[in-house]
Amino acid sequence: MKETNKWLALIIVLVAPLLSVIDVYIVNMALPEIKQQYLTSDSNTELVISSYLLGYCVFLVTGGRAGDFFGRKKIFIIGMLSFTITSALCGYADTIFQLILFRFFQGVAAAFMIPQTLTIIQVTFREAKERNLAFGFFGITLGIASILGQFLGGYFVAHHYIEESWRLIFLINVPFGLVTVVLSFFFLQETTLHRGGKFDMLGVLLLTIALGSLIYGLTLVPEEGFSILVLLLLFLSGILLFIFWKNQKRKTQQQSSPLMNTNLFKIKSFNLVLLVALFFFGAHNSYLLICAVQFQNTLHLDPYVASQYFTFNGIGFLMSSFIALKLLHKYGIKLLIIGCFLMIISLVLQAFTLGDPANVNYIPWFLLLYGLGQGTLLPSILNYALKKIPTDYAALAGGVYSTVQQFSSAFGISIIGSVFFYSLKQGLDGYSIAMSMAIVYLVFVALFLYRLSKLNTANPS
DSSP, X not given: OOHXXXXXXXXXXXXXXHHHHHHHHTTGGGXXXXXXXXXXXXXXXXXXXXXXXXXHHHTHHHHHHHHHHHOHHHHHHHHXXXXXXXXXXXXXOSSHHHHHHHHHHHHHHHHHHHHHHHHHHHHHOOSHHHHXXXXXXXXXXXXXXXHHHHHHHHHHHHXXXXXXXXXXXXXXXXXXXXXXXXXXXXXXXXXXXXXXXXXXXXXXXXXXXXXXXXXXXHHHHHHHOSOHHHHHHHHHHHHHHHHHHHHHHHHHHHTXXXXXXXXXXGOHHHHHHHHHHHHXXXXXXXXXXXXXXXXXXXXXXXXXXXXXXXXXXHHHHHHHHHHHHHHHHHHTHHHHHHHHHHHHHHHHHHHHXXXXXXXXXXXXXXXXXXXXXXXXXXXXHHHHHHTTOOGGGHHHHHXXXXXXXXXXXXXXIIIIIHHHHHHHHTTSOHHHHHHHHHHHHHHHHHHHHHHHHHHHHHOOO
């Protein structure tokens, strides 16, 4: 591929993580409006978020393998077109149940886009320095999308361009999606690695039910606690995941086209980065949701003003992310650990001050510091995840990494979010308690990064 077309292809495929991650966060600020519009319960309103994460997380590995079998360009275009259509359906949903259903299928569409993005980057940028830069831009896109989602959610709710302005948070995807589909036809090259064998439908079925039970069970925790239903779902998930693993291990040994080649998990650095992603995104995603609630309910900020504060997070993120990409080759994982501790310092300061509306003027500085740490850490996590992955495993590794990333949202929100909302009901300082738990998550991130640095020192190849 020509040098110019290579970077143009990168811009095209980065639209997928941009839109899909924006749609994780953009709903946060609009939830009160959606609840009022449909006159529905808190649990149904929360399903607008969790149904998207459910569809997204459950089908990521399947989406990655579909690209291996049927072509990455083809599946990317199908995923982007489906995402565009389901976004329009969400924007025109007449009932809360329609919105929840369309959000689920919007998440499924996203799950078929993202693994193709990662694999297209992996096979397009063969030279290590270029590939590291491309994955760095992918990470930067994720960070920008999370901040942009918070801002746009508040912006569209506050500015009544149409009668029910919250619908624009979904309809805004349509023009970007259509343009990306058209450009993909002309500027993306088809890549297919897999030849022969059958698509593992049994593996798809086992993994779909297992992850579906796990994610749905975790999303019920904030509302129901660890009820009988939740425990049954988690137990079912554990049994099915065990059966799935045994099935995939046998198929890997027999070389009979498994959905998930278990040899991937023999790469120790990949396993460590998955743990980093689990705790990092668990802390980060729950943090953003809790901030949105705290800023509006306790600090009495309207959605648009609250969303504007997140621009300081974005400024810090952009400043540090580009600097970190230049310094990463010199300082390596030490730089990521520094970023992790910057985030911890920010959360400590927030825990002690943001329970009082009188301290609202400190918010920009705390979010700026958090963004500086986030920008140092986030763009490089994926790069370390795929650093030693053979090209044949690229789509699978991307799907597994993205699955862990999305699962961590439910993992973080179900635990930290549950404690936060329960503490509020008991009249306690829920924000300080939740920030303390997020700090513990980030301490684990730092420990896993330290272990990864030792592993890389022992195995520099």
